[in-house]
Structure formats: C-alpha cells, structure tokens
Amino acid sequence: MYSGQHTLFGRGSLQKLLPMLAETPQPTLLFCGRSFLNSEAYAAIKAELNEQIIGYEIVGHEASPADVDAWVQRWRGHVDRVVAIGGGSVLDAAKAFAAMSQQPENTLRYLEKVGDLAVIAATLPLIAIPTTAGTGSEVTQNAVITDQGERPVKASLRHPVFVPAVAILDADLLRGTPATILAHCGIDAFTHLFEAYLSGKGNHFTRQLALTGLQNFMRGWPDLLRDDAQGDEAREAMMLASWLGGVSLSTAGLGVIHGLAGEIGAIKPWHHGEVCGRLLLPFLNLLDSAPNAQQQQWLTEMQRVLFPGTAGSPAAQLSEWLQRTAITPFWQQPPALTPAEIDWVLTRANNKNGVVDYDKTQQRMLLSGAFHCG
Numbered sequence: 001m002y003s004g005q006h007t008l009f010g011r012g013s014l015q016k017l018l019p020m021l022a023e024t025p026q027p028t029l030l031f032c033g034r035s036f037l038n039s040e041a042y043a044a045i046k047a048e049l050n051e052q053i054i055g056y057e058i059v060g061h062e063a064s065p066a067d068v069d070a071w072v073q074r075w076r077g078h079v080d081r082v083v084a085i086g087g088g089s090v091l092d093a094a095k096a097f098a099a100m101s102q103q104p105e106n107t108l109r110y111l112e113k114v115g116d117l118a119v120i121a122a123t124l125p126l127i128a129i130p131t132t133a134g135t136g137s138e139v140t141q142n143a144v145i146t147d148q149g150e151r152p153v154k155a156s157l158r159h160p161v162f163v164p165a166v167a168i169l170d171a172d173l174l175r176g177t178p179a180t181i182l183a184h185c186g187i188d189a190f191t192h193l194f195e196a197y198l199s200g201k202g203n204h205f206t207r208q209l210a211l212t213g214l215q216n217f218m219r220g221w222p223d224l225l226r227d228d229a230q231g232d233e234a235r236e237a238m239m240l241a242s243w244l245g246g247v248s249l250s251t252a253g254l255g256v257i258h259g260l261a262g263e264i265g266a267i268k269p270w271h272h273g274e275v276c277g278r279l280l281l282p283f284l285n286l287l288d289s290a291p292n293a294q295q296q297q298w299l300t301e302m303q304r305v306l307f308p309g310t311a312g313s314p315a316a317q318l319s320e321w322l323q324r325t326a327i328t329p330f331w332q333q334p335p336a337l338t339p340a341e342i343d344w345v346l347t348r349a350n351n352k353n354g355v356v357d358y359d360k361t362q363q364r365m366l367l368s369g370a371f372h373c374g
Helices: 013-023 040-052 065-075 088-100 179-197 204-223 229-252 256-267 272-289 293-306 314-325 339-348 360-370
Strands: 006-009 028-032 055-058 081-086 126-130 142-147 153-158 166-169
Touching (some): 006 013, 013 040, 013 126, 013 166, 028 040, 028 088, 065 088, 065 142, 081 088, 088 142, 088 153, 142 256, 153 256, 166 229, 179 204, 179 256, 179 272, 204 229, 204 293, 204 314, 256 272, 272 314, 272 360, 293 314, 339 360
Parallel strands (some): 006 166, 028 055, 028 081, 081 126, 126 166
Antiparallel strands (some): 142 153
16 A cells, blocks of 8 residues: 555545645645536635635546646646546546646656656645545546547556545535436446455455445445435445545556456547446356356455355346446446457457456457447
C-alpha cells in the first residue's frame, strides 16, 4: 500500500474542504463536472469555495492527451494545488493535469502503451472528492487517459506519487444520482475488487482487503436508490467499497475483464463500468466452464464469507445475486461490436494479473456473451 495519503470519510465531510483550503492559502485550480456545478452541494459552498480557487475546468468526458496538454498550457506556473470534485473521469483528468504540469514534455510521451519517456516523480498536491462510487481513483496511482482519434488508445499515466494527497469520501454526494450511473459505477467497483481477489499478483493481505470491499459492496448494491437511512448506509458502504477497490487494484492488479474493457474504451464511447459489468456476467459463467483449482479454492473461501452456509457454484450464485438485487438491469440491450472491432480488441487485450491466462477463444466468448457481435 502507498502511504502518506490522507482519507476523510463520512457523510457531510465535504464541509471539511473549505477550512482545509483556508488553512494553507495557495493558488488552487478546481476540476469538476457540470453536474456538480448544478448541485445543492456546490450551492452550499460556492461563495466560500470561489474565494479559495483561481479558476476551474469542467470535465465532460474521459480526458484525452490533447485535453491534458491544453490544461497544462493554460495553467502551468499559475497553480500550486488542485481540487477535483466529480466522477472517475474528473478525478483522472485532475490527476493527469497535476502530474503533467510538472513534466517537461507532452502527455503522449509518458502514456503507457504508446509513450517513450518515464514520468518524473513530481506532481501538484491534489484533493480528490468523488461524487460517484466506482473507480477508486481517489486512492490509485494512475490517471486514465483516452484518445479515440487516429491512434486509439486508453492507457494510464502512472507513478506512486500520483496518488492524491487527500481524499474526501462524502456519500451524501451520491444522493440523486441516476440509477444507471450508480449501477455502472458500482459494478466497476465490484469488478476491481473481484479481479484483485482472483489476481495472481495478490496474497492473503490483498485478498482480505478485497473481501472486505466485497462485503461492503453487497451491503450497498441493493439499496443505493433508497431515500432513507437505509439508503444513506448503502451509499456509505458503496463509497467504502469503491475506495477499497482502488486500494485492491493498486496492490494486486486486475484481470481479463479490464484487459478487454480497456481496449474497448479506446474505440467506443461507452461507460467503462457498463463495459466491465457486461463482461462480468459471461466471465462468471467462464469460471465454471473452465475451472482452475487455485481460482476455485479462492471462490469457495469467498462464498463462505459472502454467502455463509450455502452450497453450489460460487460464481453462479454471485451472478444470480447481482442480477436479482440490481437497481437497474445494466446487462440488458447490449450494444454492438463489429467483427473488425472484435479483432482489434483481441489483438491488443491481455489477462493483466489474473491467475489464469485465458486464450483468445475464451476472450472472444466473453465479448460475444457481453455484446451484440456480428
């Protein structure tokens, strides 16, 4: 685990931002989504917050290298601190800006998969405040960048110093979020935890972290839309699950679902969590049809924790529970991938840190089980 990061957790903890900024006044840039600017949470702190910042950037999509370079050109040398309030795309954009403002070359030179330079261990201090519960970006060392132009790529800028200095986890910021967004982000958090749990890079420590995250996910998943105390507890549980997902993927890595989803994200403007969720269900089927002894042992241990006193296939049980308790059927009406797009994805996809190396035939089965392929 990467140390030095400070996390504030609890409903209403957004209010801790203003005294934190006032305690050490310095030129501060805000990254946020337009939905936050239209929210009651922003209205409540707008006047005082505007006294503490020199400007803001609105992020409406996953940042491209050109986006990051434009922000750096506009603000380099004028900003000493960054605040990010929004979903995973907002947080990643802010992390990328904070890091690239300290690097001498443009973003593409440092981007995994296509870059040719190693990043310098330098970044601006960043306060990350997620308004969704899914990516765990507030506690990871990577900033995801997407370019769907002439050279499609979805990859990360990555270094331990890129972990935000402070994370504020206020589950009240999830209130009023549409069901589709809550579900897509939630299933992304689940996939982070589940793949990290099954990672060949993991150990007993990382699997226990992931299991704790999965327990919190299950407490939150069915009740995210409730407008009562039970809903508040569910959103807090999901916020914690997302944070633990970020810790888990940073320590143990991910698997074939993200190995495929990352490449799909380079060519399709689909929500990353939706892509992961659609791939998750056929992956759970694959766990039973292509069993691995080590993987089955971990799944049995997981079943004892998540579904105590039950028997049968852990993967099938998990699949049934996820669909039965989902706040929206995220797996229905799948979008389409063309044969050429499938080949493009399979040429570039990998199994990441999964304990099992799934071959291209199995990866193709996952794609055909998740999307309309023809």
